[in-house]
Amino acid sequence: MSLDAPKTSKLLCAVLFFLLLISGREAAAQSEERGVALVIHGGAGTILPGNMTPDLEQEYQDKLTEALRAGYAVLERGGASLDAVITSIQILEASPLFNAGVGAVFTSEGTVELDASLMNGAGRQAGAVAGVAHVKSPIALARLVMEASPHVMMVGAGAEAFAREHGQEMVENEYFHTDRRRKQLEQIQQREQSGSNGDAHLLNVPGYSEPIEQKYGTVGAVALDRAGNLAAGTSTGGMTNKRFGRVGDAPIIGAGTYADNATCAVSATGHGEYYIRGVLAYDVAAMMRYAGLGLAQAANAVIHGTLTEMGGTGGLIALDREGHIAMPFNTAGMYRGYIDTAGNLVIKIYRD
Ligand code: ASP
Secondary structure, three states, X not given: OOXXXXXXXXXXXXHHHHHHHHHHHHXXXXXXXXXXXXXXXXXXEOOOHHHOOHHHHHHHHHHHHHHHHHHHHHHHOOXXXXXXXXXXXXXXXXXXXXXXXXXXXXXXXXOOOEEEEEEEOOOOEEEEEEEEOOEOOHHHHHHHHHHHOOOOEEEHHHHHHHHHHOXXXXXXXXXXXOHHHHHHHHHHHHHHHOOOOOOHHHOOOOOOOOOOOOOOOOEEEEEEOOOOOEEEEEEEOOXXXXXXXXXXXXXXXXXXXXXXXXXXXXXXXXXXXXXXXHOHHHHHHXXXXXXXXXXXXXXXXXXXXXXXXXXXXXXXXXXXXXXXXXXXXXXXXXXXXXXXXXXXXXXXXXOO
């Protein structure tokens, strides 16, 4: 039996319609079921059990848990990855434990200057601020730059004027100051003066040890929401005893922060100058995109390969659209944690 042409095309249309219906349903079911995930860090550095009291360790665990739970709650109720990133980072900015917002490190002048950035993986929009000294939440200002200006990055007085115009909460610089960071600055400056460590502000000098504090303490978050969108954010006071006016990697898109739905979301912490020179956050995405590496392979190659070979120290957190998580570092420790797509909450401080 042979079918005539109109019958054949009718049959083909029916089959096509049926296939489209099935694949549409599958896609809808998949997006409904899509898991959400959140990863945060609170800085990498000389974090050793010997430098930590059990109480202090508990404080870090508690604050990281609070930040994770709050950000994850945003994702669970269908919120955007950008909102989750901001929620987690603002909790860490408000805590004196971390080198962002309250408790940020001092410049050589004894002031605090803050850097932050944010990136949306969906459209690769980004916002960043550097060298702000009176903005209560630098990460919120980074978002404002992204959403309420045609620019990507604003610095210093101009960024603060923009913050005021948009009703951002402004504070005295003292709001960020803590005794612990002041002592850290004094120690480093004394060492510098006595010549025992002329390059102490670089903080990765061999043999240099910093008994009262980890070297870095930047905070960051990466998130995956139900819609499958990635986002990344980073906020920091930079490095202790930095020259005033120094800008690190945290506000530089591609160096300290990067997000692209096609690959991954990344937030870095460590010796910023190396991250800028190596374009390290972007390098993770580039290795995935152009070399076809998986997330963990790419993240490890950047930290244990490129960064280490360059002589730099630090770490990063990374997340892809499938919810894979990587948290490599080449320092003694890194405050870090995640809630994965299965809902498992994990916090870690030292090496595994
Ligand atoms: N990456 C930051 C900077 O260089 C420091 C840190 O991670 O704590 O400004």
